[in-house]
Amino acid sequence: MSIRSTNPQLKETAADLKRQSRKNKVRIWETVAEELCKSKRSRVAVNVGQINRVAADAKAVAVAGTVLGGGEATGSLTVGAFKFTEQARIKLEKAGGKCLSLTELAEKYPKGTGVKIVK
Numbered sequence: 001m002s003i004r005s006t007n008p009q010l011k012e013t014a015a016d017l018k019r020q021s022r023k024n025k026v027r028i029w030e031t032v033a034e035e036l037c038k039s040k041r042s043r044v045a046v047n048v049g050q051i052n053r054v055a056a057d058a059k060a061v062a063v064a065g066t067v068l069g070g071g072e073a074t075g076s077l078t079v080g081a082f083k084f085t086e087q088a089r090i091k092l093e094k095a096g097g098k099c100l101s102l103t104e105l106a107e108k109y110p111k112g113t114g115v116k117i118v119k
Contacts (some may be wrong), residue, residue, distance in 0.1 A: 004064070014033045015033075015117075017029040017036070024111055024112075026110075028062075028115060031117060032106075032117060035065075036064040036082060037063035043082075044064060046065065046066055047088075048068070048088050049071015050070075050116060051073075052072070052073060052077070055077055055116055058077075059113075061077060061079050062080045062118070063079065063080065063118045064082060065081065065082055066081065066082065066083040067082070067085065067089075067092075068087075069085050069086075069090070071086040073091045073092050076095060077098075078105070080099075080102045080104065082101075084099050
């Protein structure tokens with residue numbers, strides 16, 4: 001899938017994720033890169049509360065889009081996303097969680113074990 005975006009950060013992130021996928025022979029980072037390459041209108045925007053509901057049994061969550069500040073963060077969860085709003089970052093860190101870029105998340109969990117993708 002080609003990237004039509006002119007955002008250099010988005011292009012670099014997608015390329016890094018694809019590299020990690022090939023290097024570790026896992027499909028999860030390729031899937032996240034494909035989601036990230038969608039048009040801006042089609043990219044996901046997820047509230048902190050939604051992440052808590054989806055990620056009950058996951059070590060980490062990958063969001064190929066933006067994490068918004070709606071809802072409450074209850075557990076210490078590692079969240080990797082392309083973008084965080086300031087409110088979302090504050091809520092996640094206050095609950096003991098971590099906010100990482102998608103590239104950092106792929107480096108921390110190279111095989112993708114325990115990582116859920118929020119679409």
